Amino acid sequence: xxxxxxxxxxxxxxxxxxxxxxxxxxxxxxxxxxxxxxxxxxxxxxxxxxxxxxxxxxxxxxxxxxxxxxxxxxxxxxxxxxxxxxxxxxxxxxxxxxxxxxxxxxxxxxxxxxxxxxxxxxxxxxxxxxxxxxxxxxxxxxxxxxxxxxxxxxxxxxxxxxxxxxxxxxxxxxxxxxxxxxxxxxxxxxxxxxxxxxxxxxxxxxxxxxxxxxxxxxxxxxxxxxxxxxxxxxxxxxxxxxxxxxxxxxxxxxxxxxxxxxxxxxxxxxxxxxxxxxxxxxxxxxxxxxxxxxxxxxxxxxxxxxxxxxxxxxxxxxxxxxxxxxxxxxxxxxxxxxxxxxxxxxxxxxxxxxxxxxxxxxxxxxxxxxxxxxxxxxxxxxxxxxxxxxxxxxxxxxxxxxxxxxxxxxxxxxxxxxxxxxxxxxxxxxxxxxxxxxxxxxxxxxxxxxxxxxxxxxxxxxxxxxxxxxxxxxxxxxxxxxxxxxxxxxxxxxxxxxxxxxxxxxxxxxxxxxxxxxxxxxxxx
Amino acid sequence: xxxxxxxxxxxxxxxxxxxxxxxxxxxxxxxxxxxxxxxxxxxxxxxxxxxxxxxxxxxxxxxxxxxxxxxxxxxxxxxxxxxxxxxxxxxxxxxxxxxxxxxxxxxxxxxxxxxxxxxxxxxxxxxxxxxxxxxxxxxxxxxxxxxxxxxxxxxxxxxxxxxxxxxxxxxxxxxxxxxxxxxxxxxxxxxxxxxxxxxxxxxxxxxxxxxxxxxxxxxxxxxxxxxxxxxxxxxxxxxxxxxxxxxxxxxxxxxxxxxxxxxxxxxxxxxxxxxxxxxxxxxxxxxxxxxxxxxxxxxxxxxxxxxxxxxxxxxxxxxxxxxxxxxxxxxxxxxxxxxxxxxxxxxxxxxxxxxxxxxxxxxxxxxxxxxxxxxxxxxxxxxxxxxxxxxxxxxxxxxxxxxxxxxxxxxxxxxxxxxxxxxxxxxxxxxxxxxxxxxxxxxxxxxxx
Numbered sequence: 001x002x003x004x005x006x007x008x009x010x011x012x013x014x015x016x017x018x019x020x021x022x023x024x025x026x027x028x029x030x031x032x033x034x035x036x037x038x039x040x041x042x043x044x045x046x047x048x049x050x051x052x053x054x055x056x057x058x059x060x061x062x063x064x065x066x067x068x069x070x071x072x073x074x075x076x077x078x079x080x081x082x083x084x085x086x087x088x089x090x091x092x093x094x095x096x097x098x099x100x101x102x103x104x105x106x107x108x109x110x111x112x113x114x115x116x117x118x119x120x121x122x123x124x125x126x127x128x129x130x131x132x133x134x135x136x137x138x139x140x141x142x143x144x145x146x147x148x149x150x151x152x153x154x155x156x157x158x159x160x161x162x163x164x165x166x167x168x169x170x171x172x173x174x175x176x177x178x179x180x181x182x183x184x185x186x187x188x189x190x191x192x193x194x195x196x197x198x199x200x201x202x203x204x205x206x207x208x209x210x211x212x213x214x215x216x217x218x219x220x221x222x223x224x225x226x227x228x229x230x231x232x233x234x235x236x237x238x239x240x241x242x243x244x245x246x247x248x249x250x251x252x253x254x255x256x257x258x259x260x261x262x263x264x265x266x267x268x269x270x271x272x273x274x275x276x277x278x279x280x281x282x283x284x285x286x287x288x289x290x291x292x293x294x295x296x297x298x299x300x301x302x303x304x305x306x307x308x309x310x311x312x313x314x315x316x317x318x319x320x321x322x323x324x325x326x327x328x329x330x331x332x333x334x335x336x337x338x339x340x341x342x343x344x345x346x347x348x349x350x351x352x353x354x355x356x357x358x359x360x361x362x363x364x365x366x367x368x369x370x371x372x373x374x375x376x377x378x379x380x381x382x383x384x385x386x387x388x389x390x391x392x393x394x395x396x397x398x399x400x401x402x403x404x405x406x407x408x409x410x411x412x413x414x415x416x417x418x419x420x421x422x423x424x425x426x427x428x429x430x431x432x433x434x435x436x437x438x439x440x441x442x443x444x445x446x447x448x449x450x451x452x453x454x455x456x457x458x459x460x461x462x463x464x465x466x467x468x469x470x471x472x473x474x475x476x477x478x479x480x481x482x483x484x485x486x487x488x489x490x491x492x493x494x495x496x497x498x499x500x501x502x503x504x505x506x507x508x509x510x511x512x513x514x515x516x517x518x519x520x521x522x523x524x525x
Numbered sequence: 526x527x528x529x530x531x532x533x534x535x536x537x538x539x540x541x542x543x544x545x546x547x548x549x550x551x552x553x554x555x556x557x558x559x560x561x562x563x564x565x566x567x568x569x570x571x572x573x574x575x576x577x578x579x580x581x582x583x584x585x586x587x588x589x590x591x592x593x594x595x596x597x598x599x600x601x602x603x604x605x606x607x608x609x610x611x612x613x614x615x616x617x618x619x620x621x622x623x624x625x626x627x628x629x630x631x632x633x634x635x636x637x638x639x640x641x642x643x644x645x646x647x648x649x650x651x652x653x654x655x656x657x658x659x660x661x662x663x664x665x666x667x668x669x670x671x672x673x674x675x676x677x678x679x680x681x682x683x684x685x686x687x688x689x690x691x692x693x694x695x696x697x698x699x700x701x702x703x704x705x706x707x708x709x710x711x712x713x714x715x716x717x718x719x720x721x722x723x724x725x726x727x728x729x730x731x732x733x734x735x736x737x738x739x740x741x742x743x744x745x746x747x748x749x750x751x752x753x754x755x756x757x758x759x760x761x762x763x764x765x766x767x768x769x770x771x772x773x774x775x776x777x778x779x780x781x782x783x784x785x786x787x788x789x790x791x792x793x794x795x796x797x798x799x800x801x802x803x804x805x806x807x808x809x810x811x812x813x814x815x816x817x818x819x820x821x822x823x824x825x826x827x828x829x830x831x832x833x834x835x836x837x838x839x840x841x842x843x844x845x846x847x848x849x850x851x852x853x854x855x856x857x858x859x860x861x862x863x864x865x866x867x868x869x870x871x872x873x874x875x876x877x878x879x880x881x882x883x884x885x886x887x888x889x890x891x892x893x894x895x896x897x898x899x900x901x902x903x904x905x906x907x908x909x910x911x912x913x914x915x916x917x918x919x920x921x922x923x924x925x926x927x928x929x930x931x932x933x934x935x936x937x938x939x940x941x942x943x944x945x946x947x948x949x950x951x952x953x954x955x956x957x958x959x960x961x962x963x964x965x966x967x968x969x970x971x972x973x974x
Contacts, residue, residue, distance in 0.1 A: 038830075039830050039831040039832070040634075040638065042638070042641070042642055042645075043642050043865075043869050044642070044645065047872075051872070052872050052874050052875060053611065053869070053870045053871075053872060053875070054609075054870055054871050054872065054874070054875035054878060054879075055609075056607060056878070056879070056882060056955050057607070057955075057956060057958070058958075059882070059886065059955070059956075059957065059958040059959060060958055060959035060960070061882070061885050061886050061889050061957075061958070061959055061962075062885065062889065063885065064884075064885050064888055066773065066881055066884075069773070069881070069884040069885065069888060069909070070773050070774065070884065070907075070909065071745070071907050074745050074774050074775060074907070075773065075774070075775065076771075076772075076773055076774055076775050076776065076779075077775075079772070079873050079874070079876065079877045080649050080650050080771065080772060080776075080873065080876055080877075081649060081873055082646055082649065082868050082869070082871065082872050082873045082875075082876055083646075083868075083869055083872055083873065084872045084873050084874070085869060085872060087611055087870070090611060090615070090866070090869045090870060091611060091614075091615065093869070094615040094618070094639065094866055094869075095615070095618070097634070097635040097638055097639055098615075098618045098620035098621060098635050099620070099635070100634040100635040100638070101620040101621065101624055101632070101633060101634065101635025101636055102620075102624060102629070102632035102633065103619055103620045103621075103622070103623040103624040104623040104624070105619040105620070105622075105623045106620065109624075109625065111625055111628070114625050114626075116625055117529070118529050119622070119623050120529055120574075122574040122577065122578065124617070124622075125578055126577070126578060126581045127797075129581060129582055129585045130585070130591055130592075130593045131582065131584070131585025131586055131587075131588050131591040131593075132581070132584070132585045132588070132591075132797070132798070133795040133796065133797050134591045134592035134593055134795065134796055135588045135590055135591050135592070135796055135797070135798045136590060136592070136597055136599045136603055136605070136796050136798075136933055137603050137796065137797075137798050137799030137800075138599050138601050138603065138936045139588075139590035139599065139933055140590075140921070140924060140925075142589075142925065142928075143588070143589040143590035143595070143928055143933070144588050144589075144590055144798070145587045145588070145589075146583075146584035146585055146586060146587030146588040147584070147588055147798050149584055149587065150581070150584040157568060160566055160567055160568055161566060161568075163562075172661035172662065172665070172800065172801070172857075173661065173853075173854065173855035173856070174854065174855060175842070175852040175853055175854050175855065176661060176665070178852065179700070179703070179852060182703065183699065183700075183702060183703055186702065186703065187702075206843070206854075207841075207842040207843035207844065207845075207846050207849070207854075208842050208843075208852050208854050210842075210846040210847035210849075211842035211845070211846060211847060211849040211851065211852035212852040213847060214847045214848070214849075214852075215672075215700070215703050215704060215851075215852055216703040217702070217703040217704065217705060220846075220847045257555070258553075258555040258556055260555055260556075260557060262557070262560060263557060263559055263560055286556075287566075288562065288565070288566050289553050289556065289561065289562060290553070290556045290560055290561050290562055291562055294560050294561075294562065295560045296560075303855075305855065309529075311622055311623045312623065312624065312625050312626070312855075313621070313622055313624075313857075313858050313859030313860075314621050314622075314624045314625070314626070314627065314633075314636035314640075314858040314859055314862065315624075315625065315626035315627065315636070315658070315819065315855060315856055315858035315859075316626075316659070316661075316801075316855040316856040316857045316858045316859065316860075317661075317800070317801030317855070317856075317857045317858075317859060317860060318855040320855075333699070357699055357702070358695055358696070358698055358699035358702075359664075359692055359695040359696050359699055360696065360699055360700075361661070361662065361664065361665075361696070361799075361800065362602065362662040362663055362664035362665070362690070362692045362693065362696065362788070362799065362800075362802065363603070363662070363692070363798070363799020363800055363802070364798060364799045364800065365799070365800055366661075366800035366801040367797055367798035367799055367800045367801075368795070368797040368798070368800065368801060369800070369801055371581065374581070375577050375578075375581055377568070378569070378571070378572065378576075378577045378580065379571055379572065379573075379574055379577050380528070380529075380571045381568060381569055381570040381571025381572065382565055382566035382567065382568030382569065382570060382571075383565065383570050383571060384528055384570075384571040385566060385568070386565070386566065387528070387530060388530065390549040390552065391530050391532060391537070391549075393549075393552045393553070394537065394540055394541070394544075394549060394552060395540075397544055397552060398540050398543060398544065401543060401544055402543075413555075414552060414554065414555060416555075438629070439629075439631065442629060442631055442632050447625075447629065447632065448628075448629050450628075453843075467529075467530050468529050468530060468531065469531075470531040470532065470536075471532065471536045471539070471540060500631050503631040503632055504631065504632070504634050505630065505631055505634055505826040505828075505830055505832040506631060506826045506827045506828055507631065507826060507827050508630045508631070508824055508825070508826045508827075508832040508833075508834045509824045509825055509826070509827075509832075510630075510824065510834050510836070510838075512824045512825065513822040513823070513824035513834050513836040514822070514836050514837055514838070514839075517813065517822055517836065517837065518822050518823035518824070519641075519644055519648075519654075519655045519656070519813070519820055519821070519822055519836075520641070520644055520645040520648045520649075520654065520655070520656070521641070521642070521645040522645060522648070522649070522654070523654065523823075524823065
């Protein structure tokens, strides 16, 4: 789409002065944010009474007065004050805002655990097809055979990728998938007559895991990692008993390491009657190489916005389908699309599994995201998916090897799709923190790595290059990080804490945002 | 095959050599052989992008109900509204589409400010001071509102009007299994909720009361009565509001609601077979620290320039973990940005205009439909932008027949409300013309005969 200048372009302007929201009512079509230094006024400040952008079709419908349409007791006294802008000002405003936003399309985004790979444009075309985008979700199956067929094909594809028997496509994101999985665990145990209270998660787990466990009505039991960064088998065995409903694992884990004892973990958990839940955040690392089902997992969620590039939309929408092994199929959310026969006029229908946990989405899941994922998988194919995993892992290991002199590498062995570096030594010797490294990297035109996660690594810098960054980009990223480490040692903490200097805004006062909460324009004064 | 991997074979070989490896397979030596996949995935090999578009268009072609071929009179929380070119162009900008959650505010002011503007617009529509950065859809907002209300009142009983979207009610039932909340459905009588006179049921007074405005049948509920009920019982008042109808209706906050939830699809998001949509969530100041999901706040940078950042982060799962107010991480930010653009396009006058046009089209459609022999009103309560009727034959049959005439007739009420199998829910948006509506009524006369 746009080839708009990135962060560095914003640096070419004059140094910023006090320039907050100076837009007089009515605004102005000046591209100040692109030139640097100034804030973009809010749309409310660009508003001018009487201006408008809307236009509607000619319908011929009688213009009944509002008083005759809405009983007085229900009628709003004054219109909602939204904003009053021309289409030209609206376009200027949001285009300038987009110039203040980093994205994958602008540059590498090595944000660990987030799989910020290139998002193919063909998926935008697919999501915009009128025969997919223009379908009402309540239309009966007989009128939506295309959608049901598409969803069934995606479900079957995801089951092959994960080695599972069936899947629900309803969950809208990874966390929604987790909660769905926990409710499946609960339903399964209840059907067996078990009463269980605990779910085990490693100390390296994503924060959504424990939050979902609580909402699933379970108590979190945390197990530590061992000195190799994997689940401590002895600690795990010590907490396993018949009160354990299951365990949630990410494999490769959030340190980017493959849990080599996975078969033993699965056997031990299954031995006490627990179920294994696979957090698919890191699925990109193992596509076509090893499958959660073959590792012994009973339930798997996938993050289609990560692994299958659907994309991320500034924080969503995602899609978090959940695939399960045979014994859990009767509990899946419903209704779900199913084949009713190979050759009939209507080969697809909705069906609710016999012991379904119920509905977890208002409709059928984030359908257009699901369509994007299927398109992505079809372009790549089975062969291409394996190549994705291989190159993602190659890129991460290249970064690890390239940077192991400049940074600490707490677990310096072959990693999977991401590597966790640490600024521990830089902090100890020079007082420079992982956060300072991250902020400084923004000035080099790269997004920052994930910092301070996983929680078990001090001053963590978690880098996931993904397979779509070229060797030249990796070289530039590594050089930038090396330079920054050298700079940190030379210049020290105070100088580093001043960065970034050239981004659309510099470091923001997060404490003030929380202390004097301004969640809307109306709360400004 | 198609590929988005830039590396040439030579580059791959160079990188492997740098690592002291001779094959890509060696990268996976940590994976035990016993679990490693011993064969290729049983999926077709990759193909060119044009082949994939053609294949997906084949699926699209088999959707008879696509709105460019079948005139849409279905609503029920998903509406066929105008999406102007400007909304598609701005919300489709790749800086918004291909960015992650704004964890680095210095390079994420675009998304952060757009969401701040979205929050402001939602709060104004709700008549409440705070709105979050979005949840998955209307149903997920309802679930989160119930969680907030039960936590705030420490009472696990939840009264849900039968006029709440049936799928939201199904979701509430699903998630209540984990939280232990007790969901009590309060029935509709003549289209509006018949709240019990005496709220002292066996499980004690409710912690939350949830009502639709308008409700699923399109009827306007008496929210003053709901406020009084909540005052009597100490329950939190949660209103599931249609944010577009709010262009004409008193706001949830004006009626005294503690929380407003809603489905925001009407603001620029495609029907899309039900997703991705946009969960709206607004609340009173008293509950801001229990707010689910992300919140953007205004602050300044070190040069004292206005800047935006996600705030009150200590509520969230990545910090609070098992004690978080919600497990939500990824939300529907792009739909929130879309809604901010669409609402900017509508503006103050356009929100009134679109709501009025929908109400007029609905009035015209209702008159035409009720003139059909054998079709009677489901209820006499006032409606705004959709309405329910009783048909002389099962609604599913009528929907099938109407499809052959080129209309998506509406939504069957079978399973949605008690004895709903002859009920049809009909919506007419600002996109419906007199010619379409007249033809619809004529086709309906044949379909019910």
